[in-house]
Amino acid sequence: MHEIICPHCKKAFKVDEAGYADILKQVRNSEFDHELHERLELAEKDKFKEVELAKSNVRNEMQEVAATKDAEIKELKAKLDAGEVARKLAVTEALRAVEKERDMLANELEKAKQDNQAASKLAEAKISANETAQKLAIAEALSKVEKERDELKSNLKQVELEKQLAEKSLKDKYETQIKDRDDAIERLRDMKARLSTKMIGETLEQHCETEFNRIRATAFPNAYFEKDNDASTGSKGDFIFRDTDNAGTEIVSIMFEMKNESDTTATKKKNEDFFKELDKDRVEKGCEYAILVSLLEPDSELYNSGIVDVFHRYPKMYVIRPQFFIPMITLLRNAAMKSLEYKTELALVKSQSIDITNFENDLDQFKTAFAKNYDLASRKFQKAIDEIDKSIEHLQKTKDALLGTDRNLRLANDKAQDVTIKKLTRKNPTMAAKFQELEHKGSSGTEEN
Secondary structure (H helix, E strand, O other): OEEEEOOOOOOEEEEOHHHHHHHHHHHHHHHHHHHHHHHHHHHHHHHHHHHHHHHHHHHHHHOOOOHHHHHHHHHHHHHHHHHHHHHHHHHHHHHHHHHHHHHHHHHHHHHHHHHOHHHHHHHHHHHHHHHHHHHHHHHHHHHHHHHHHHHHHHHHHHHHHHHHHHHHHHHHHHHHHHHHHHHHHHHHHHHHHOOOHHHHHHHHHHHHHHHHHHHHHHHOOOOEEEEOOOOOOOOOOOEEEEEEOOOOOEEEEEEEEEEOOOOOOOOOOOHHHHHHHHHHHHHHOOOOEEEEEEOOOOOOHHHHOOOEEOOOOOOOEEEEOHHHHHHHHHHHHHHHHHOHHHHHHHHHHHHHHHHHHHHHHHHHHHHHHHHHHHHHHHHHHHHHHHHHHHHHHHHHHHHHHHHHHHHHHHHHHHHHHOOOHHHHOOOOHHHHHHHHHHHHHHHHHHHHO
């Protein structure tokens, strides 16, 4: 028999072994369940608070962290969710094992009640051992969950530290760039505010000329860089740059135009307003490149980014800010130096070609003169042949006429030879008498002699 004292009324009463064992079992099961429930509840609350805090931090950090950290935070959230699931599974499995073991022990205890007191004690021992095992299983599960929670906390802190360092680095970098840009803009605005419209343009030209003259002797000893004063074609640029080697072969030539305006100017000009005129000046002055040094459109991201080529509209034309003036000349000159050898060879070939061309021109000139003289002589020879042919034809006609005359003379001679006094006097008695008289006188004179 066992004596039990009521905690409320302090009254003592006795119970047998079976009742005592039953009460002890109820108390132990109740205390165990209560303690287990409280610990699980506390663990759940702590875990929930920590998870909620971690999720809140991750949510806030995800809005600011760089794109490179997105994958890591997603991975950490996945791990966190996996840890939550694992914890719940571990608790569920532990509860299931405890409940199963408890039911088994309850069944065994019922059997022990019917058997004997020894069996009851054995059951109590088993219950005690089971409680210990349950506590160990719960402690192990909680330890595992806490370990995973600590790892997640450590990873989150590391990511947060990396994020803060990256943010600080980016912030410092952009603050420095913004400060430098603001200072440059402020200096430029102060300078423009003190200048008139005419002085603004002249100041940019003077700036470029001064910058070039500072390095002329060392970097460009053979270069020509002077203002373009030739307006015979109707327009002119600001400066012409030409550089040659020691042999006088041109390396590169550039037509420069400098454009600037005050912030208070009512009508704002654009860079493209000057492209056509600049290209025309480049072509008329025989320059290879055209460069617009401009402070126009100060807010343009395109022109503020560096050297801008406008080859798609005008060949070999660039737009630059004043700070790229010297680097641009150096860049074009160095690029042209690589082809200087080819230019020298080309000049030599051109010189030889000119000599050959001159020889060919002289030969062509001789051929032309000779052909002209030959043509003239040929025409005169042909004229002479024609005249000879005409003379021959005339002589042939004369010959024919003479031959005709000779024939007529022969006929006349024959007729003359055929003429006799008898024929002449046959029908003319008077003449016959005269001839007889003359004949008679002649005969008489002969006799007298």
